[in-house]
Every structure is written in C-alpha cells, then in structure tokens.
Amino acid sequence: MNFDFSDEQKQMRDEARKFLAEKCPPKAVRAVLDGHASYDKELWKGLAEMGFLGVAIPEEFGGAGAGHLELCVIAEEMGRALAPVPFSSTVYLAAEAILLAGSAAQKKKWLPAIASGEAIGTLALFEGKGNPSPDGIKLAASGGSLNGVKKPVPDGAIADFAVVTGRTGSTGRDGDISLFLVDLKAGGVEAKALTSLDPSRGQAELTFRNCKAEPLGAAGEGWSILTQVLDRAAVLMAFEQVGGADRALEMGRDYALDRIAFGRPIGSFQAVKHMLADMYVSATLARSNCYYGAWALSTNASELPEAAAAARISATQAFQHCAKNNIQVHGGMGFTWEFDCHMYYRRANATALGLGSLSYWEDALIDRMRKKNAA
Amino acid sequence: MNFDDTPQEAAFRTEARAWIAANAPKQYEAELSKSSLGRISLAKDDIVDVGKAWQKQKAEGGWACLHWPKEYGGRGATPIEKVIWQQEEGVYGKLTQPFQIGEGMCGPTVMAFGSEEHKRHYLPKLASGEQIWCQLFSEPAGGSDVAGLRTRAEKQGDNWIVNGQKIWTSGAHYSDYGLLITRTDPNVPKHKGLTMFFLDMKSKGVEVRPIKQANGMQEFNEVYFTDVVIPDSQRLGNVGDGWNVSLTTLMNERMSIGARLATGFPEIFEFCSSLMTEDGPAIDDRATRSKLAGWAVKASGLKYTSYRAVSALSKGERPGPENSIGKLVAGVMLQDIASYAMDLQGAAGALTGAAEELATGQFQQMLLSAPSMRIAGGTDEILRNIIAERVLGLPGDIRVDKDVPFNKIPTKGR
Amino acid sequence: MNFDDTPQEAAFRAEAKAWIAANAPKQYEDELKKSSLGRTALKGANILEVAKAWQKKKADAGWACLHWPREYGGRGATPIERVIWQQEEGAFGKLSGMFIIGHGMCGPTMMAFAGEAEKKRYLPPLASGEKVWCQLFSEPAGGSDVAGLRTRAEKNGDDWIVNGQKIWTSGAHYSDYGILLTRTDPNVAKHRGLTMFFLDMKSPGVEIKPIKQANGASDFNEVYFTDVKIPDSQRLGAVNDGWNVSLTTLMNERMSIGAGVSTGFPELFEFCNSLMLDDGPAIEDRNVRSKLASWAVKASGLKYTSMRAISALSKGERPGPENSIGKLVAGSMIQDVAAYALDLQGAAGVLAGAEDAEATGKFQAMLLRAPGTRVEGGTDEIMRNIIAERVLGLPGDIRVDKDVPFNKIPTKGRG
Ligand SMILES: Cc1cc2nc3c(=O)[nH]c(=O)nc-3n(C[C@H](O)[C@H](O)[C@H](O)COP(=O)(O)OP(=O)(O)OC[C@H]3O[C@@H](n4cnc5c(N)ncnc54)[C@H](O)[C@@H]3O)c2cc1C
Ligand SMILES: Cc1cc2nc3c(=O)[nH]c(=O)nc-3n(C[C@H](O)[C@H](O)[C@H](O)COP(=O)(O)OP(=O)(O)OC[C@H]3O[C@@H](n4cnc5c(N)ncnc54)[C@H](O)[C@@H]3O)c2cc1C
Ligand SMILES: Cc1cc2nc3c(=O)[nH]c(=O)nc-3n(C[C@H](O)[C@H](O)[C@H](O)COP(=O)(O)OP(=O)(O)OC[C@H]3O[C@@H](n4cnc5c(N)ncnc54)[C@H](O)[C@@H]3O)c2cc1C
Secondary structure: OEOOOOHHHHHHHHHHHHHHHHHOOHHHHHHHHOOOOOOOHHHHHHHHHHOOOOOOOOHHHOOOOOOHHHHHHHHHHHHHHOOOOOHHHHHHHHHHHHHHHOOHHHHHHHHHHHHOOOOOEEEEOOEOOEOOOHHHOOOEEEOOEEEEEEEEEEOOOOOOEEEEEEEOOOOOOHHHEEEEEEEHHHOOEEEEEEOEOOOOOOEEEEEEEEEEOEEEOOOOOHHHHHHHHHHHHHHHHHHHHHHHHHHHHHHHHHHHHHOEEOOEEHHHOHHHHHHHHHHHHHHHHHHHHHHHHHHHHHHOOOOHHHHHHHHHHHHHHHHHHHHHHHHHHHHHHHHEOOOOHHHHHHHHHHHHHHOOOHHHHHHHHHHHHHHHHHO | OOOOOOHHHHHHHHHHHHHHHHHOOHHHHHHHHHOOOOOOOOOOOOHHHHHHHHHHHHHHHOOOOOOOOHHHOOOOOOHHHHHHHHHHHHHHHHHHHHHHHHHHHHHHHHHHHOOHHHHHHHHHHHHOOOOOEEEEOOEOOEOOOHHHOOOEEEEEOOEEEEEEEEEEEEOHHHOOEEEEEEEOOOOOEHHHOEEEEEEEOOOOOEEEEEEOEOOOOOOEEEEEEEEEEEEHHHEEOOOOEHHHHHHHHHHHHHHHHHHHOOOOHHHHHHHHHHOEEOOEEHHHOHHHHHHHHHHHHHHHHHHHHHHHHHHHHHOOOOOOHHHHHHHHHHHHHHHHHHHHHHHHOEHHHHEOOOHHHHHHHHHHHHHHHHHHHOOOOOOHHHHHHHHHHHHOOOOOOOOOOOOOEHHHOOOOOO | OEOOOOHHHHHHHHHHHHHHHHHOOHHHHHHHHHOEOOEOOOOOOOHHHHHHHHHHHHHHHOOOOOOOOHHHOOOOOOHHHHHHHHHHHHHHHHHHHHHHHHHHHHHHHHHHHOOHHHHHHHHHHHHOOOOOEEEEOOEOOEOOOHHHOOOEEEEEOOEEEEEEEEEEEEOHHHOOEEEEEEEOOOOOEHHHOEEEEEEEOOOOOEEEEEEOOOOOOOOEEEEEEEEEEEEHHHEEOOOOOHHHHHHHHHHHHHHHHHHHOOOOHHHHHHHHHHOEEOOEEHHHOHHHHHHHHHHHHHHHHHHHHHHHHHHHHHOOOOOOHHHHHHHHHHHHHHHHHHHHHHHHHHHOOOOOOHHHHHHHHHHHHHHHHHHHHOOOOOOHHHHHHHHHHHHOOOOOOOOOOOOOEHHHOOOOOOO
8 A cells, every 4th residue: 555646646746836826826826817818828837738738648648647636736736726717627627538448539639739838628527506417407409410508617718629418318327328519610509607705616507509519539428427526536636626725725834833822923822723623623634534545546446436435525624624713813804805715715605615615515425435335 | 571662652652653653764664674784875875965864854853862961962861762663663773773872871971971061062962963973992002901001191381282092982083073082191001191172174184094894885984183283171081080081981981882782693594484495495404593592592692681671770779781692692693693593594695796786795794794893892702801800700810911000011113 | 645555565555465364363353343342342351361362473473563573572564564454454553553552652652762682672572461551640730731740769879769640541450561650850941841751660669550441341540659669770761851751752652643543434324323313314314415425534634644654754854743633533523422322212212122222332332431541641722722833934932931940830729
C-alpha cells in the first residue's frame, strides 16, 4: 500500500501552484467576477502550454498521457486559485465523456483541441430545477437533430462544443437517454449567458432548434455513460473543493495570527482557535476521502461510484464550512467585496450544486453502499 | 400565562389595524412580503424614500416610536402595545430598516444623556424619519474591541476637535446625524478614556466613503474625520464616561432586536410547501421535513423568547443579556436555510437574475448576506462570551489590555 | 498511489491469514463481531481470560506487538505489515482492548527510557499479555492539566517514596505494572519538576478503588499511594525530565490510534439496512440516508486519514499532531450515531424481538460510553487546542501557570 501521491506528482503540484500564483492571483479572478471578461483567456492559454489541459489525455490524442492522479493534483490547485476558466466543464465533463464513450474519430477531433486549449467543451445536462435524473431529461433527440432547452450549462456561452443528454425513447427507463456531441459553432443552438451566485464562472442557457448532433456512445447508453462521467467529475471537482477549503482555512489562519483585538492576536482566543481547528478537521477528512476517490478513479476500480460520492459529499461540506467560517474569522473585513473571502464563499456554494447537490450525492452514496452490501 | 389581549390591548389593536388598513402603502405590499434578508429593495422606487414617507405618515398619525414619550415624538405606549403594533404593521415593518439604528440605539442614548433642549429638538425628527441617524462606533482597530478605538477628540475652548476614522458605519451615506464615540484620554486604561458625542454628518471635515459589501451591495461606509468641530453641548455623558454611555446604547440594541429578527424560516417553509421535486412535493419528503422541523422550533423558540422578554419588560424588568441569543441563533440558521433551499433546486440553485428565479434569488441574497448577521453588532463569538460571562457568570478572558494605559497596550503598527 | 500489497506484503498477509485461521478462538467470533464501544463482553466466558490466552498464543507464534523488536517480544514488522495484521485479525482484534495502554503507551515509553536489563525483563511479558500495564497520569487536580499533578516522589537513599493519589486509571484493578508520573520538585515551574517511574502495582502502600462509571461499568479506578517505595532503577528518564518523557508516551498514543477508532458507523449502517419503518425499509428513507451519508464520509475520512498516516510512517515520517483528529471526530460522532439509532427504534414502534433488544442494548451502551471517549486521553477541547497550536501554528492561550514555581500557582483548596 502507498496512500500518497508520488514525488513526481507532488512536484507537479508545486509547479502548478507556482504557475497559478503568478498567472492567477485574486486580481485575475476578480476581473471575471466583475464582468470584465467571460473567462481568463490568457490563463487558459497558459494552462494549455503547461500541458495541464491534457494531463489525462493520452499522448496519441495530443495530451500528456500522465493520468488521472496527475489531473487530481492539478484540479486541487485550480480550486485553490479559484481559476476563472472553463477547466471543470472542459476537462472533467466533456473530455471525460469523450474518453469514455467517444469513437476514434470523435477522440481525434476533440481531444487534441482540448489539450491545446483550442476547444472549450461542456456538458449540457440540466433542464431547470432539479438533480440529475433520467426523468428530468426532456430534450428531444430524433433523426440526429436536437430540440429543447438546457439550463444551467456551465460555461455554455463560451463553449465550442457540448456533450448533450437527450431523450430518444419514452419507456420510462434509463435506456431512453442517449448522449450527443454538438458543435456549438455549427448553428442550431442559441446560447444565453445567465447570472449566477459565482460570477467568476459562467453559466448559460442553451436552446437547441433542429440542431444537428452526432451520437456519443451507443443509443440508449446515455444514462449509464453519464453516471460514469458524473462520478469521475465528482472526484475531480472534489479536489477543486478541497483546494478551495484549504486556501480558505489558510486565509483564516493567517488573519487570526495577524489581527490584534484586545491587545492580542485573535487567534489566541479559543473561540477562534477552535473554529479553525474544526475547519482543519473537515478539510482533512475531505482530503482523505478525495485520495481514496483518486485511487479509485485512476485504477477504474469497482469502488469508484461509492468513493466518488464520498469524496464529493465530504469535499462539499468542507469547502462550505471553511469558506463560511473564514468570513467569520475576518469579522467586518470578511464581509467586504475587497477581501477575497466572499469569492471562496461564492465558489463553495456554487460548486456544491454544479454536479448535483449534496442531497443528491447523499442519496447516491447510501444507495451504492447498500447495493454493495447486498452483493 | 396567556396570549389574550386585555380589553385595552384589544382596543389598541383594533385602532392600529384600522389605521394601517386606511394608510399603508399597499402598492408595495406584495413586493415587501417577498423581500428578505439581503434583499429589501423595491423594483421601481427608492426604498429609503418610501420608508421615509411611511415613517412620516406614522409619526403624524401618532404611530412612530410607540414606546417613546409623546413629547419626543412617540406615543408613550407600553411594550406590549409595541408588539401589537409590530404584529399589525406586518410587512410594512420592513420599511423601517433605515431607522432602526436611530430608533433602537441613537435615540435611547440621546434620551438618557442628552439635554432637555436637545431631546426636544432632535428626537421628534428622528422619530418621524425626517432625519436619519447612524452609529459611529467601530474602527479598523476595534470592532469587537470597541474600547480599543483610536479616533481622537481634543478639547479646544467650548469645542472638541475630532480626528480619526470609523468603519462599517451602516447608512452613513444617507444619515443626517451620528452617535460618535471617541478617545479623549489615551493615558488612562482603555475603557476609561472614552467620550460620546453626537454630530451633524454634514459637518465640515466629515467624509463618507461607501464600502462595497461581499453581497455586492453598499450599505456600510468608512467615515473619516479631519479637524471636525463638535460643540461641547453635543457631548453625551461625562468626559471619560463614554464606555458606560455606549453600554446604554448596546443594551438598547437588545430591546430593539425583539420581534423583527429574520430567521429565514417562513421563507423556506413557504418555498418547500410549493416546490415540486422529482418524487413529489418537497414538503412530503422526510429529509426535508426533518430539516424544516429543526428550524421551525428554533424560529418559534426565538419568537417566544422575545415574548417572554416583552412580558418581563412590561413588568418593569430590564432586558438582560439573555436576549443576545436571537442574533446568535438566527445568523447561522439563515446560512443553513439558504444553502438548503439552493440544494433543493440542484444546479439551477446557483442561478440569479431572471424574474422566474425569484425564489432562487431570494435565497442567494440570504446566503450572501447572512454572514453579516453573524458579525454586525457583536460577533457570534462575542455574543457567546456575553452569554457565558453575563448570564452564566463564568469568568472573563484573561486580559492583557485592561488596567494598562491605552497607549501602552501592545498593538501592531501603531 | 495504490492499495496493492508488494510481494513481501502479500506473503506476509497469506501467512497471517493462515495462522489466524488455524489458531483464532473462533467460538467467540460472532459475539465479538457484534460487540461495540461500551460493550465488549462475552457470554459464558471471562473476556480478560480469553484475551490473555489469545495474546499469549500470538506471542508464542511471533504475532504479538508486531512492530516491536524481536528481543522485546515483537516481530520487527513494518507499519504496513502491522496494518495488514489488523485487517486479518478482524474481530479478534477486539480482544486486545485491555492491552492497548500497555502496548501503545507504556511499552514504547519503557523502550525509549528504561535500562537494557529492564527492557529485556519487562517488555516480553507485556507483549505476551502475561503482564498487564496501566498508565497513572491523571489526578483530581490535573487531567487536561496533567502537569498540574501533585503526587509527590521524594528521594530516600536509592529509593523514592511516593505519596498521593491518581484517578481515572483504566484497568488498574487488573494491572501488574504501571507507569507513574510524579512531582519531584514543587519549587520550579510546573512542567520542570516532574519525574516518571514504573512500578509494581502490588507494591505495599498501593490501594486501588474502582470508580463506577456513568455507563454503569467499572473500568477505571482511583489509586492511592501511601509511602510506596520505588527503586531509583525504575526511574524513566532524568529526574525532573518527566514532562518530556510523558510527551513520548502521548505521541505514541497517537500512533496507536491508527486503525482502531470506533465511530459507530458500521453498526448503524447495518442496523438501518435491516430495520423496517412504518413505510418501508429505513435505508430507503431520505432522511435516514442523508444522516447516514454524512456519517459515512466522516468514517471513511478517518479511515483514509489513518492510511495516509501509515503511508507517511512507512516512509519514515513521524506521525504528527494531525492524527489527533481521530478521537475528536469519532467521539461526538458516536454519540450522535447512537442517539439516532435509538430515535429510529422509537419511530419503528414497539420492539420486542430479541434481535431488536440486541440492537437497542448495543446503541445504548455506545451512547453511555461515548462521553468517555471525548474525555479520555485528551478532551475534545484539548485536541482542538493541539490542532490549532501545533498544526495550524496559532498562539497558545495566555497562561497564568507557566514560568511560575509550582507551589505559587493559584489553586482552590490546596493546603
Ligand atoms: C453589515 C455590517 C454592518 C455594521 N454596521 C455597523 C454600524 O452601523 N456601526 C458600527 O459602529 N459598526 C458596525 N458594524 C461593525 C461590527 O459591529 C463589527 O464588524 C463587529 O463588532 C466585529 O468587529 P471587527 O469587524 O473589527 O472584527 P474583529 O473584532 O476583528 O473580529 C474578528 C474575529 O475575531 C473574533 N474575536 C474578536 N475578539 C474576540 C474575543 N475576545 N473572543 C473570541 N473571539 C473574538 C470575532 O468573533 C471574529 O470572528 C457593522 C458590521 C457589519 C458586518
Ligand atoms: C452589560 C453589557 C452588555 C453588552 N451588550 C453588548 C451587545 O449586545 N452587543 C455587543 O456587540 N456588545 C455588547 N457589549 C460589549 C461587548 O461585551 C464588548 O464588545 C466586548 O465585551 C468587548 O469589550 P470589552 O471586553 O472591552 O468590555 P468588558 O470587559 O466586557 O467590559 C469593560 C468594562 O466595562 C465595565 N462593565 C462591565 N459590565 C458592566 C455593566 N453591566 N455596566 C457598566 N459597566 C460595566 C467593567 O468595568 C469592565 O471593566 C456589552 C457589554 C456589557 C458590559
Ligand atoms: C474512560 C476514561 C479512561 C481514562 N483512563 C485513564 C488512564 O488510564 N490513565 C490516566 O492517567 N488517565 C485516564 N483518564 C483520564 C483522562 O485522561 C482525563 O479525564 C482527561 O485528560 C481530562 O481531565 P479531567 O477529567 O481532569 O478534566 P478537566 O481537565 O478538569 O476538564 C474539564 C473540562 O474543561 C476543559 N478544559 C480543561 N482545560 C482546558 C483548556 N486548557 N482549554 C479548554 N478547555 C479545557 C476540558 O476540555 C473539559 O471539558 C481516563 C478518562 C476516562 C473518561
């Protein structure tokens, strides 16, 4: 057993951290938050040059072919830095879906473009309120043509292509759902940017009108592929969340050491100390669950569904907890726009919802544990 | 024990109800009933203007600052009558937000320490909302540690010259007057060298700079003082006794907390009652019910705690520090409620904006604003200290900043 | 990152598995599986005797105190081999409860500070369970504040004469030896006047009075010392260096935490899996699921945190204070878990069957024992202080009791 990242992977983490510290300071996040850009294009280019966009994409498709453990390492750093780029939608959702279910031609067309930063991808799954469920998918797919509305679609307004869930049957079973690959620049889709809790990341509504689409994976396999994609993305997103949680904890700790009240650092008050200790505990539990998820993801273990749900829940809780109490430790300063605390708070609460909410994953975890137990 | 109105109370209620029915700005009722923490604004009109008009109308009808003496613009009502009024005023009570600091804290302090002349001059206009007051206590160096403040006031003839900076001053940008605590003697222990004043916010040398908040709004400010002249007649309490005067303000803050504390419960209950999820109405789901029940008893616990306080008050007892629990309970609860409401909507919970997303937007604003509830007017940690020390009688922290001249206390970068 | 056994590890696992299959006291397996925090007892057998027999058998075959050197009764195994052993030993591991203090804390302290002769003499019977050890640190005046202890040891020729009282000493009533922290100089600052010893619990002048615990059981004791004589050769570490010695003990406590904190989760999950509520199986209820999920990720978080610690250990890193989180998380979790299990049974209506009574009893025992977990070996608050100060680097509390001679520290009712 070796339950840790390797020295090379840690080195990669240091590199990514250094790179992001330089290219993605809070100022860069704010530029997007304040609406000056829809995402940070320079940073996106830089990430491509560093090889981070294609870490887990095989070399034959223009990636670095390193693997998913390496991708986890990068994801954590992206979360720490609140990187305002379409990384999660392109890399965790679109690329993973293509890697899992794409034909040779589809892989050849899109994966190199992802790795080089030329193509931004996303997953168009949700249709308004609700968590992932086959019943929630109404978008009609017939004869290679899509009709319907998807919302929210992460980075939908800037994406070049999307993996789209569509309804190809009406038996009321999972087999009614199929996946499609849509070139968003080819017409038939109208994108409308939406505002959200976390303006540093884009959300959109996509309206499909007789939009041409090619199938991704076999017809009727959509739900099953999607579930796998969501599990994989859950692990990766959990690393982002842990990165954010750790940074929020660090910010709180640093402020507690620096801020003087009543003639002493506020970090010397147990109320503050214990709040920070509890943040540390939840961040640590989340990290450990994430490591297990990383192992399951990288080995394609049969434990992945359970491990992914555990990582997702734990990391969601930890990020929300740390972001919220980081504001509390900062007092009035924490409630200003100028301090970065609210950016973590926004991101924490937005990422908690993106792949399906906490309740959804809680339900999924117990379902999966129960099935395993019964087996 | 009973909740029945006495005959006098019933008469008062009838009168209040009739007056409100005849006079309230009904065109805003729907909007106001949908507004909640962090989102009290009106689509077409300026909420402060509408608030002022309503307050003025109430003052003319004798319904403003009910518990204040008549000569100062109130009605001389009992604490219970005040509660009855709040019950009847309902959602229009949300319009009184800009006046809460003035009515709840500044007014009572002026009432306790101002001269008769000042009281007659300033209080009626405060009561009628014609003039808005703010509270200038917190400073960069002292929020929880109010007594650590550094804004200097120096005597010069019959005047005081004030230099320094306040921060987090809610409403300073639309306030006419402010209650200001200053340091008049840095050579004595921190709590002993403070003096309280009130001042015209339009005085020369007062500069108000808005601060953008985490939730995107601009409700609080930095206020800079450069050689601001305040006449000695605007001093409240003795020189060097400002800490005691400020305690009066803070004690009054508690009385004003009472009935109007937002908990988020009514909103989440209504939301869950109407929300349909994949497997039926949210309110039929056991997990949802369990959460709602947990919050319901907190909300009702707070409500009845405040009723108990009002009953005590109406028997002439002073409101004690036990009333600190309201904000402590509600702050965290609002955060939890807001994030649960978003959770129930899945990924779409993160969206803002569009009109049909009214519910979402409401809870998002709650989520973004709730952190301030846990900080403003005493942080959760300070409130727990108050409960532990002043209610339960536990010892205070070991202090390094008491009984030491203020200018000898360790600080960073002074 | 991987969970695979190396070839050596796989060989070790196979050997362990075979030996356990051939030697474990299988007649108790079911009962042990069902036992949980606050309830490890066997019907029809004395658990202490069964445990001692199992430990002796393990020792004879070289499976006791695996990571200890061979000459002291161990096997010289790696941290990972130790984990493998624990995985394979499974429910039989619950029989080691009474040895945890001796193996996890007293032994390592002896190993670090006793003379070679003493190590050779005392450690092997400790490893084999023939001799049981206890830890005599806490006193009425000092639990969290161990360094506030008052039990005096005074030098008298080659011996020390001990007078005073210890409290909360787990297992003192069945222990043969104890490690004992005393005050040898009250005129210096509190942390500087302490000295550590080990002693025979049968020494004249040692009196043990069991304390009835909140859960009805009596696992811990008061221990009184009246002119108890301890030879200087049983001193551990230098005179007045007892605080440092005790830190070694406490650091080892952390290593021994590793695999074993009980969280109550597996028990609750199993229970919910079989419980029927009015409207179906408990496990299908959303509310039940939501609670289970939150506890599941805490339990797995702890499990994988300890695996990370073991990986670090096996690379030669020292276990840091971050391992304090296990007990902190598990303590209050187990209280919540037990209370919820009881709550669910209320919801299920009247439960009369033996199976239900079994579950009720189990969770009640857990509920009643759990508060002890949050206190013993460092309270939740002390754990949070440790994390905040030693991991996050926050400042310590402002202290009134440091750098002051011990006998000048303000106290209540000290003569
Ligand atoms: C929306 C909003 C409106 C406000 N309006 C006004 C206003 O109108 N007028 C005005 O004067 N002020 C106002 N304030 C200021 C408010 O009262 C202070 O922010 C608050 O008292 C906290 O002070 P601080 O910001 O300096 O934080 P700090 O005191 O620096 O606190 C930072 C952290 O340290 C903790 N801490 C500090 N001391 C202790 C202790 N002794 N024990 C344990 N923990 C401790 C705090 O709980 C907090 O977690 C407002 C604040 C907000 C957020
Ligand atoms: C009775 C009381 C009520 C308070 N209510 C609030 C509140 O609702 N919200 C909030 O944010 N802050 C409130 N505070 C202030 C809050 O306690 C301070 O922000 C916080 O305690 C830090 O201030 P401090 O430690 O410097 O003052 P403390 O150490 O609490 O008090 C400083 C000095 O004030 C004097 N003092 C203590 N109690 C009294 C008393 N009852 N009457 C007169 N003088 C007294 C003592 O001489 C003491 O040395 C209150 C304080 C007191 C004493
Ligand atoms: C089941 C059980 C078995 C035990 N076995 C042994 C044993 O074998 N050998 C042995 O030597 N001891 C043993 N103990 C004793 C145990 O280590 C002490 O009980 C523990 O350290 C707490 O000390 P105390 O009981 O004196 O409580 P106190 O130290 O008096 O603590 C009382 C409360 O005050 C809090 N507190 C104290 N100091 C601080 C601080 N600085 N900051 C914040 N909060 C603080 C504590 O967290 C606690 O909530 C056992 C205890 C139990 C419950």
